[in-house]
Amino acid sequence: MSSVPALPDRRSGRVLAGAQAGLIAAALLVLVLSGATGPADVSLTESVQIVTGHLVPGLPWMSDGSLTPLQDQAVWQFRLPRTLLAGLAGAGLALAGTLMQAVVRNPLAEPYILGVSAGAGLGAVSVITLGSAALAGVTLSTAAFAGALAATAAVYLLARLDGVLAPTRMILAGVALGSLLSAVTSYLTLTTEAQNVFSVLFFLLGSVSAAGMDDLAIPAGALAAVTVFALARARALNALLVGDESATALGLNVSRLRAQLMIAAALLTGAIVSVSGGIGFVGLVVPHTARILVGADHRRMLPIAVLGGAVFLMVCDLLARTVAAPAEIPLGIITAIVGAPFFLWLIRRGHAGRAGMDR
């Protein structure tokens, strides 16, 4: 009758803090490693020096001539932005996946369930194949973002009936609309000039290779906003897992919460996809991995999913530009090749029941 469960709660709190610290350390390590990887020769120490030198003014090694402009440029203008974008994209897609899985209460949900990627893909491919000029001068990322949001809005309106947003109708509407948009994308791809096809594939499979520091602001802002939003609703997300009726009895406005979460996930996904292309698999696999590791309670799994998604995609990007160097492999291919076997191993392990896999 006393406060017995308080003890396990506290102990799991320590385990959780350890896991979070570990993931942050891993992210920093990959960042430094990424700075020291590539054709221009940069050591690990120099990589650290260049990054800290740009962040902290007046450090001696930035002005004593020990670093060449080429090294500085390689790290600060190319390697760091792409790794950071990979981290933001991984974190954002994992977060969006977590939200979508809770919103539709279905483990198969992922950020693209709402036709987001199909919409973004159609927007981007339209610009690539028809040319920016034919579309009133919109850029590729603007078109991709607009496509993502338009598709989400359409799914939202199609799935909503009598003021109720039913999960199953959302999934099916998203899948159907996604097929429709993908068909148009495929047609545009097939009928375009051959030289465009490579760009199309690179966008559809995802890449952060062209990232500059300027590209980071929008995904970073979206990620920060949606992370705070999601953490503030962690308990409400838990209540969604036990069913609409219970959630209502616990004082939640379920339809409104579902709509808010869906819009947040769509904005975040759109902000990422418009810069990085359609990187698959992260949003599906990382949330499940986090649940298997720390349980389905969103207060515990949200931070792990966000940090884990960042580390996972940063590592994938490092592989994408090294395994076939000097050629680049699209990120979506690496995430699937690395992620799928790992995930297949994971879902057979004992704790997989925590993610609802024993049914």
Place this chain on the structure above:
Amino acid sequence: MRVEFTHVGIALGGARIVDDVTLTVPPGQFLGLVGPNGSGKSTLLRGLYRVLRPATGTVRIDGQDVWRLPPRRVAQHIAVMTQETDTGFDLNVLDVVLLGRLPHQGSFGGHTRHDLTLAAGALGRVGADHLSRRTFSGLSGGEKQRVLLARALVQESQVLVLDEPTNHLDIAFQLELMRMVRGLGLTTLAALHDLNLAASHCDAIAVLHRGRIIAGGTPAEVLTPDLLREVFGVHAHLLSHPDTGKPLIAFSPGHEPVSTPAGRAAARPRSDTQP
């Protein structure tokens, strides 16, 4: 806390499931709602805990319309032991019980010591403290119901709603649950199938038939052989419980139903367990 239904009508998919129900449950009373399948028991309760908005009439707690109060405020006053037992992803039992604290908690921050103490106490009270680290979906039907009752208890409400609370429970815990709920002294509304359980534990009984209340009062007043025949289509004798003196219903086997119960004869598009 007083619960009042005034001329409440609730429609589902065009069919009127609850029709012109007026019913008052005074503070601290334990009311049993009985009636055949599809008579509107669960639907009426859903109108109280804000799942189904009544098409007509009002539902009030201490004079305030629950459909005009903020949902969170209503959840601070009304706790529900739902029938729903599925979770898509597995929360552990303690997490599920602590969800009952949701109406009292802010957005951020962990569970307070008070929350955890309440949860531990509630789990102990329903005889489920050994389950606290198990995953919810791995429990048996009866264990799940104990946990859902614990979740309702930690909500610290003044009104308790039970929707067929004894469905999967063994007989010992059925009696234990009814005794425990009575002992809480809350205004309680329970949809019950077991008429003897209702007769022996409820202060008052309301009988729903085709969405309308056709009888109400103490168990002895309401549960007459005539009513049982008319509403449920069964023959029964009314005895007196040798220990408590409360009504005890003995159903007679072998009789053909006197008339088909009207609640079943009228083709109902939905049963009362569907949302």
